[in-house]
Amino acid sequence: MVKYAILGLLHYRNMHGYRIKEHIERNFGHMWSINYGQIYPNLKKLQDDGLILMAGVVQNDEKGPPRKLYAITEKGRHEFTAWLETSPEKSLLLRDPFLMRFVFYGFGDPGRAVEIIDEQIKKYEKDLTRRENNMDRWDKSGLYVRLIAELGVNLNAMMLDWLKHSREEILKAEARELDNDAANPNIRRAVS
Amino acid sequence: MVKYAILGLLHYRNMHGYRIKEHIERNFGHMWSINYGQIYPNLKKLQDDGLILMAGVVQNDEKGPPRKLYAITEKGRHEFTAWLETSPEKSLLLRDPFLMRFVFYGFGDPGRAVEIIDEQIKKYEKDLTRRENNMDRWDKSGLYVRLIAELGVNLNAMMLDWLKHSREEILKAEARELDNDAANPNIRRAVS
DNA sequence: AAAAAACATTTGACTCAATATATATTTTGT
DNA sequence: ACAAAATATATATTGAGTCAAATGTTTTTT
Numbered sequence: 001m002v003k004y005a006i007l008g009l010l011h012y013r014n015m016h017g018y019r020i021k022e023h024i025e026r027n028f029g030h031m032w033s034i035n036y037g038q039i040y041p042n043l044k045k046l047q048d049d050g051l052i053l054m055a056g057v058v059q060n061d062e063k064g065p066p067r068k069l070y071a072i073t074e075k076g077r078h079e080f081t082a083w084l085e086t087s088p089e090k091s092l093l094l095r096d097p098f099l100m101r102f103v104f105y106g107f108g109d110p111g112r113a114v115e116i117i118d119e120q121i122k123k124y125e126k127d128l129t130r131r132e133n134n135m136d137r138w139d140k141s142g143l144y145v146r147l148i149a150e151l152g153v154n155l156n157a158m159m160l161d162w163l164k165h166s167r168e169e170i171l172k173a174e175a176r177e178l179d180n181d182a183a184n185p186n187i188r189r190a191v192s
Numbered sequence: 193m194v195k196y197a198i199l200g201l202l203h204y205r206n207m208h209g210y211r212i213k214e215h216i217e218r219n220f221g222h223m224w225s226i227n228y229g230q231i232y233p234n235l236k237k238l239q240d241d242g243l244i245l246m247a248g249v250v251q252n253d254e255k256g257p258p259r260k261l262y263a264i265t266e267k268g269r270h271e272f273t274a275w276l277e278t279s280p281e282k283s284l285l286l287r288d289p290f291l292m293r294f295v296f297y298g299f300g301d302p303g304r305a306v307e308i309i310d311e312q313i314k315k316y317e318k319d320l321t322r323r324e325n326n327m328d329r330w331d332k333s334g335l336y337v338r339l340i341a342e343l344g345v346n347l348n349a350m351m352l353d354w355l356k357h358s359r360e361e362i363l364k365a366e367a368r369e370l371d372n373d374a375a376n377p378n379i380r381r382a383v384s
Numbered sequence: 385a386a387a388a389a390a391c392a393t394t395t396g397a398c399t400c401a402a403t404a405t406a407t408a409t410t411t412t413g414t
Numbered sequence: 415a416c417a418a419a420a421t422a423t424a425t426a427t428t429g430a431g432t433c434a435a436a437t438g439t440t441t442t443t444t
Contacts, residue, residue: 001292002430008296018392028295031286035432040394064391065439084300087308088289091315092351094223097280099343100193103220104200105336108276116279123283143365144297147358151291158350159284166339173335194400210422227402232424256421257409 002034002042007051007072007080014055016067017043027145031152043070051076102166110174114167121163128156194226194234199243199264199272206247208259209235219337223344235262243268294358302366306359313355320348 009020017039024034046052047070055071072080098120105113131153138149201212209231216226238244239262247263264272290312297305323345330341 001287001289005292008299011296011299016392017394031288031291036392036394037396037433038431044394059440062391063441065393067392080296081300084293084296085304087311088293090289092286092288092290094284094286094347095193096223096284097193097282098284099223099340100197101276101280103336103340104196104203104272104276106334107200107203108273112277116277119279142298143361144295147354147361148291148295150357151354154350154354155347158346162339162343162346165342169335169339208422209424228422228424229403229426230401236424251410254421255411257423259422 002038003046004080004083005032005034006039006042006046007076007083010052010070010072010076011080014069014071016069018067027141028148031148046070046076051079105170110170114170117163117167117170121160121167124156124160124163128153128160131156194230195238195243196272196275197224197226198231198234198238199268199275202244202262202264202268203272206261206263208261210259219333220340223340238262238268243271297362302362306362309355309359309362313352313359316348316352316355320345320352323348 005024006020009015009023015023017036020043021034021036021039024032043052047054050073052070052072055069057066057068059066098116101116102113131149135149135153138146197216198212201207201215207215209228212235213226213228213231216224235244239246242265244262244264247261249258249260251258290308293308294305323341327338327341327345330338
């Protein structure tokens with residue numbers, strides 16, 4: 001996917017490697033990240049395949065070392081358009097070490113589970129504030145980028161709602177457990 | 193993560209490799225998948241590390257070849273609990289070839305974009321129906337599994353809302369574009 | 385003047401996941 | 415009886431991503 005992300009970005013303007021990572025992190029950081037270890041090898045491969053070319057080594061009144069500016073070629077535009085117009089072959093992939101743990105919280109200490117859920121709530125609240133504060137920027141970047149930013153906000157808000165709801169359900173279940181334990185002190189249920 | 197998923201599942205009951213994959217696909221398929229290429233090497237490693245042991249080779253009045261049943265050990269339970277109680281070190285990771293394309297739809301044909309969005313809407317509608325139909329099953333699997341299933345439903349519904357909203361916005365923008373083009377036929381905007 | 389920081393490029397080692405394929409055993413269908 | 419299908423185990427290869435570190439150049443700080 002890095003290949004097409006780079007080709008896509010080079011539609012906006014010519015860029016050097018370091019700026020490509022910056023741009024991705026600033027604009028897609030809420031849903032995707034990338035490493036230098038991915039950028040430079042891909043730039044080389046795209047260049048070898050004739051999809052981009054190095055348009056120059058410049059500095060443009062900016063600080064720091066000279067930059068290798070990359071530009072997309074006609075061949076690159078063509079291959080990018082073909083990719084853009086094909087239906088995605090795979091579904092959304094989601095990986096979350098927190099959710100992986102959550103599934104098994106029935107085997108652990110509910111108090112600790114609630115602590116970790118509280119940490120997640122704080123994290124998502126922070127992220128949500130940051131995303132909402134950035135909405136002005138997305139508005140200026142075009143319809144599709146704005147819609148993606150809205151998706152990020154929606155996803156964030158949805159996670160927050162669910163986390164808070166889960167927290168309540170867990171505490172309720174615990175209260176019920178304590179009531180049951182009071183009535184039956186010798187019973188200790190291991191699984192909800 | 194496969195390691196802890198396997199350890200977690202073996203808290204429910206002893207299982208053989210093939211059944212571990214089945215279980216994960218049936219219960220976490222909406223958010224995680226796994227391959228045989230991951231299961232058997234991990235089973236071997238967990239066994240070598242003393243976290244699980246092979247409890248027997250049985251058939252239990254079931255069809256097909258004999259099964260190697262794995263059971264978690266006390267050491268395995270201990271290490272699993274330690275993992276369960278640590279805070280997750282990484283955030284949610286989300287990868288979607290569709291969203292990767294979506295970001296760049298400004299460079300493509302809006303008609304084709306809407307077609308692909310329609311495909312996604314159909315897919316999520318289908319998934320949502322399936323998840324809602326399965327809610328009874330989750331209800332019986334414990335509080336945490338039910339909450340995760342609800343998250344899957346919420347995520348699905350949120351994606352559907354956003355896709356439909358995006359579709360409307362894109363068509364609106366296109367209509368505006370056509371009005372503009374009618375007034376200024378020599379202008380063809382490449383980017384929203 | 386020299387050191388530290390910022391900006392930029394690059395690479396190798398490693399981990400994890402995906403994929404394809406192979407083999408084995410039992411059950412079912414022809 | 416034999417082939418196909420289902421169930422189960424297993425592995426090698428490839429692809430993708432992570433991570434850490436190295437190197438280079440310019441600018442800023444001490």
